[in-house]
Amino acid sequence: MSVSNFAQQASKPSKILTYETINPHVKRVEYAVRGELAICAERIKDELSNGYSHNYRFDTVVNCNIGNPQQLKQKPITFFRQVASLMEYPDLLLPENRKQIEFLYPTDAIERARRLLKQIGSIGAYSHSQGIPCIRDNVAKFIEERDGYPAEQSSIFLTQGASAGVQSILQLLIAHSNVGIMIPIPQYPLYTATLALYDAQPVPYYLDEEKDWGLDISQLASSLSEGRSKGLDIRALVIINPGNPTGQCLTEQNMREIIDFCHKERIILMADEVYQTNIYQPAERPFHSFKKVLRSMGEKYEQFELFSFHSVSKGMIGECGRRGGYYECTGIDSPVVDQLYKLASVSLCPNVQGQIMVDLMVQPPKCGDESYALYQKELSGIYESLRRRSIKLSECFNQLEGVTCNNAQGSMYLFPQIRLPQKSIEAARQASKQPDEFYCLAMLNATGVCVVPGSGFGQKADTWHFRSTFLPPEELFDGFCERLQRFHHEFFEKYRD
Amino acid sequence: MSVSNFAQQASKPSKILTYETINPHVKRVEYAVRGELAICAERIKDELSNGYSHNYRFDTVVNCNIGNPQQLKQKPITFFRQVASLMEYPDLLLPENRKQIEFLYPTDAIERARRLLKQIGSIGAYSHSQGIPCIRDNVAKFIEERDGYPAEQSSIFLTQGASAGVQSILQLLIAHSNVGIMIPIPQYPLYTATLALYDAQPVPYYLDEEKDWGLDISQLASSLSEGRSKGLDIRALVIINPGNPTGQCLTEQNMREIIDFCHKERIILMADEVYQTNIYQPAERPFHSFKKVLRSMGEKYEQFELFSFHSVSKGMIGECGRRGGYYECTGIDSPVVDQLYKLASVSLCPNVQGQIMVDLMVQPPKCGDESYALYQKELSGIYESLRRRSIKLSECFNQLEGVTCNNAQGSMYLFPQIRLPQKSIEAARQASKQPDEFYCLAMLNATGVCVVPGSGFGQKADTWHFRSTFLPPEELFDGFCERLQRFHHEFFEKYRD
Numbered sequence: 001m002s003v004s005n006f007a008q009q010a011s012k013p014s015k016i017l018t019y020e021t022i023n024p025h026v027k028r029v030e031y032a033v034r035g036e037l038a039i040c041a042e043r044i045k046d047e048l049s050n051g052y053s054h055n056y057r058f059d060t061v062v063n064c065n066i067g068n069p070q071q072l073k074q075k076p077i078t079f080f081r082q083v084a085s086l087m088e089y090p091d092l093l094l095p096e097n098r099k100q101i102e103f104l105y106p107t108d109a110i111e112r113a114r115r116l117l118k119q120i121g122s123i124g125a126y127s128h129s130q131g132i133p134c135i136r137d138n139v140a141k142f143i144e145e146r147d148g149y150p151a152e153q154s155s156i157f158l159t160q161g162a163s164a165g166v167q168s169i170l171q172l173l174i175a176h177s178n179v180g181i182m183i184p185i186p187q188y189p190l191y192t193a194t195l196a197l198y199d200a201q202p203v204p205y206y207l208d209e210e211k212d213w214g215l216d217i218s219q220l221a222s223s224l225s226e227g228r229s230k231g232l233d234i235r236a237l238v239i240i241n242p243g244n245p246t247g248q249c250l251t252e253q254n255m256r257e258i259i260d261f262c263h264k265e266r267i268i269l270m271a272d273e274v275y276q277t278n279i280y281q282p283a284e285r286p287f288h289s290f291k292k293v294l295r296s297m298g299e300k301y302e303q304f305e306l307f308s309f310h311s312v313s314k315g316m317i318g319e320c321g322r323r324g325g326y327y328e329c330t331g332i333d334s335p336v337v338d339q340l341y342k343l344a345s346v347s348l349c350p351n352v353q354g355q356i357m358v359d360l361m362v363q364p365p366k367c368g369d370e371s372y373a374l375y376q377k378e379l380s381g382i383y384e385s386l387r388r389r390s391i392k393l394s395e396c397f398n399q400l401e402g403v404t405c406n407n408a409q410g411s412m413y414l415f416p417q418i419r420l421p422q423k424s425i426e427a428a429r430q431a432s433k434q435p436d437e438f439y440c441l442a443m444l445n446a447t448g449v450c451v452v453p454g455s456g457f458g459q460k461a462d463t464w465h466f467r468s469t470f471l472p473p474e475e476l477f478d479g480f481c482e483r484l485q486r487f488h489h490e491f492f493e494k495y496r497d
Numbered sequence: 498m499s500v501s502n503f504a505q506q507a508s509k510p511s512k513i514l515t516y517e518t519i520n521p522h523v524k525r526v527e528y529a530v531r532g533e534l535a536i537c538a539e540r541i542k543d544e545l546s547n548g549y550s551h552n553y554r555f556d557t558v559v560n561c562n563i564g565n566p567q568q569l570k571q572k573p574i575t576f577f578r579q580v581a582s583l584m585e586y587p588d589l590l591l592p593e594n595r596k597q598i599e600f601l602y603p604t605d606a607i608e609r610a611r612r613l614l615k616q617i618g619s620i621g622a623y624s625h626s627q628g629i630p631c632i633r634d635n636v637a638k639f640i641e642e643r644d645g646y647p648a649e650q651s652s653i654f655l656t657q658g659a660s661a662g663v664q665s666i667l668q669l670l671i672a673h674s675n676v677g678i679m680i681p682i683p684q685y686p687l688y689t690a691t692l693a694l695y696d697a698q699p700v701p702y703y704l705d706e707e708k709d710w711g712l713d714i715s716q717l718a719s720s721l722s723e724g725r726s727k728g729l730d731i732r733a734l735v736i737i738n739p740g741n742p743t744g745q746c747l748t749e750q751n752m753r754e755i756i757d758f759c760h761k762e763r764i765i766l767m768a769d770e771v772y773q774t775n776i777y778q779p780a781e782r783p784f785h786s787f788k789k790v791l792r793s794m795g796e797k798y799e800q801f802e803l804f805s806f807h808s809v810s811k812g813m814i815g816e817c818g819r820r821g822g823y824y825e826c827t828g829i830d831s832p833v834v835d836q837l838y839k840l841a842s843v844s845l846c847p848n849v850q851g852q853i854m855v856d857l858m859v860q861p862p863k864c865g866d867e868s869y870a871l872y873q874k875e876l877s878g879i880y881e882s883l884r885r886r887s888i889k890l891s892e893c894f895n896q897l898e899g900v901t902c903n904n905a906q907g908s909m910y911l912f913p914q915i916r917l918p919q920k921s922i923e924a925a926r927q928a929s930k931q932p933d934e935f936y937c938l939a940m941l942n943a944t945g946v947c948v949v950p951g952s953g954f955g956q957k958a959d960t961w962h963f964r965s966t967f968l969p970p971e972e973l974f975d976g977f978c979e980r981l982q983r984f985h986h987e988f989f990e991k992y993r994d
Binding site for chain 1: 511512513514515516518519520521523524526528530531532539563565566567568573575578579581582583585586588589594597598600601618619620621622623624625626657658660661664668669670671672687690691694732763764765800802810815816817818819820828829830832833836839840842843844845846847848849850851
């Protein structure tokens with residue numbers, strides 16, 4: 001590690017803190033989802049809103065680079081926002097406002113807010129660092145009902161989104177720079193970014209594009225043995241299910257094999273399950289939680305160590321800006337849980353409105369409640385539309401020359417492969433860009449559509465992809481696909497070999 | 498660094514992840530504000546609410562361990578919560594609800610919410626990773642008005658509370674394990690906790706209790722030279738002003754000396770200014786920001802590098818549960834700012850309700866606005882009460898045998914010194930506790946008052962202190978002080994030498 005003493009840099013008197021002197025691990029972090037493409041898209045947005053629209057053949061930028069539903073006009077769940085609104089301003093619940101409140105809010109939202117306020121007190125106070133106990137109780141009940149196996153509130157940590165939870169667990173696991181963490185390729189770049197930041201080694205295993213991005217257990221074994229042969233201390237396996245950016249959904253059988261593999265190899269499992277309700281082939285590919293599959297495997301696996309992550313940002317809820325989520329510790333030694341609590345306490349607590357959204361996610365209106373019908377209608381409206389959009393977009397991609405795209409079994413993304421013309425690959429190299437990045441930049445400049453190059457997620461050598469959400473509003477889809485197709489055709493004409 | 502390979506631990510087949518195998522830096526973290534005392538207080542609270550009140554001579558636990566005003570019944574600022582409530586549920590602003598909304602909300606809250614919604618869109622969407630641009634504009638204006646010198650939105654990062662900001666900057670600065678960061682003793686334990694976590698070396702400088710916890714520049718010089726003599730690469734000086742846990746407020750002259758010291762020694766200044774409006778001797782000891790003092794020192798210091806932190810959790814706002822704050826980069830090289838942006842983008846964005854609270858903090862109702870009178874009344878009510886309570890509590894402490902306590906010039910804390918009887922020090926050693934921890938645990942068990950032992954903040958060898966907020970509701974103060982005095986008397990009688 002290079003040691004540069006600030007005070008001795010007499011040759012560079014102007015600035016003390018420079019790119020050269022900062023933490024080298026920070027420099028190594030890459031996060032393509034908000035990388036160069038996204039920064040470029042922001043710049044174009046600014047130009048458009050400052051009257052420079054004549055520079056472009058489109059009038060809006062569409063951010064397909066990030067799973068951010070409400071940015072793309074997805075409406076929030078009404079009941080959730082009603083409760084949150086009452087929590088913000090409890091004076092609304094005073095007797096003198098009764099008439100107005102009963103006009104504006106349904107009874108069950110008022111009751112829920114009253115109950116939460118009684119349990120929590122002010123949302124302006126720091127809560128328990130692990131999360132408000134009664135909300136953790138509700139999360140435990142939710143998990144029990146989902147899985148049919150017990151869960152305990154003391155094993156649940158509320159977090160500022162799933163990302164914060166993943167980062168805490170990786171921070172705990174990374175005891176030295178020789179720690180290896182197995183991650184899928186393609187992967188969500190939170191994982192490589194965090195491993196770079198905390199100075200650990202990614203140990204990649206490849207998903208099989210030919211088999212709907214399926215996970216082959218022999219891939220895990222060969223990846224593990226390759227990592228170990230380099231002397232790495234391989235501590236955990238990350239599974240993203242449903243997949244991001246790849247959208248696959250694991251079968252129960254496959255999950256059993258994965259658990260068995262980790263058990264045999266003494267590896268901790270980290271299950272990123274934030275897309276658990278984004279399931280588009282529920283009959284053939286339903287979601288199973290790793291916790292449930294693990295418990296169904298009986299006593300032999302009782303001591304198995306698993307961290308499972310969930311979030312309010314995805315699903316039909318899409319409350320990304322809220323920063324709310326949780327993780328469950330299964331089979332984790334209690335002195336280790338104590339250390340996680342201590343770590344959480346340094347940051348005091350997750351934001352309380354995020355915690356309340358977790359409560360609402362795990363306890364939505366029930367059959368018989370005043371808000372149930374509207375809740376169901378909103379939920380299924382968003383769900384059905386997402387499913388339609390996922391199909392529409394994969395059809396659009398599959399019609400493009402040289403492009404193939406698997407259907408999304410789950411999540412919010414498609415990850416099409418583009419067989420780029422050799423000339424475009426050479427043009428990219430001359431522009432010091434990755435070929436897929438070059439293609440995506442051209443797409444952004446021609447159409448206003450911002451996607452993320454496959455190189456930001458990892459991909460097999462000499463294959464090129466991009467990730468696109470299917471979140472733009474449905475009514476824009478035809479125009480959107482048309483613009484994409486026109487651009488793609490022109491790009492291929494220009495660089496045809 | 499010890500390398501323990503999980504897979505090789507055949508002797509310990511039951512658990513893979515144990516206290517022994519986790520990241521050793523996590524183990525070294527200490528955070529007394531939510532440490533053993535606070536955990537013990539939670540346990541007593543549970544006992545009291547489960548009907549075991551006969552175990553105690555009190556019926557409620559009073560959390561003076563943490564600056565958490567709304568937990569101790571401080572009312573939130575009405576205007577702020579009105580705007581937040583409308584932001585949560587924008588349907589309230591539909592024409593059909595006009596009559597009800599105009600009854601429930603003042604016009605300026607409705608207008609503010611409309612404007613913010615137009616600028617931001619849904620609060621459920623991820624925002625710009627650095628914070629919503631128009632809110633950063635307002636922060637820049639606030640700084641300009643406060644200081645009389647320019648500020649730029651591109652240099653401002655909105656954060657999930659000041660703690661998150663401090664952690665980002667330390668993460669950036671700590672390039673290797675020989676980095677030293679100068680911190681005050683006593684200090685807020687966020688600093689030592691973060692240095693332990695990121696594996697850097699605290700370089701302590703002592704505040705002078707005899708001089709109202711003043712900062713003597715010769716202390717900085719000797720601390721620095723001691724650190725450098727150990728071969729440390731000393732990169733930054735942390736100043737907490739107004740002080741936590743010590744409550745002092747620096748004079749402008751002293752601040753100039755500090756800036757000059759850092760400039761001469763090529764050290765970056767980190768100014769933790771979260772208590773900037775908690776100023777109780779405004780005539781003698783007004784708050785000056787380091788940014789303002791720096792700019793007043795002219796061209797010679799133009800390149801000076803400063804990070805300044807602020808928060809919505811303190812002041813008269815006290816919105817701790819919100820997790821909102823910001824930091825300003827002054828004189829920081831732009832490639833370094835780019836790296837901070839990249840780091841922020843991995844966590845996507847600070848929670849949007851926290852960002853909105855920052856907007857409200859920096860743009861409160863103005864003279865002429867409908868809500869101005871109420872806002873002023875709430876603000877000065879909280880302020881005057883805090884000032885009265887700070888004096889009342891320091892008087893209470895100063896009446897105790899063997900206790901001396903400086904008045905609070907600022908912040909929310911008192912940090913009295915207790916000259917403990919030798920017998921109690923021996924009893925503490927036998928119980929494997931620090932003497933001040935032993936005293937504070939006895940206080941908690943006898944009175945229900947939870948404070949933090951001085952050893953959690955650092956103190957001169959063989960002196961003992963504790964930190965107490967003066968936040969309990971004013972009407973409880975007499976009973977509260979009486980309980981404390983009775984306990985203290987009994988403790989001293991029991992252990993009298």
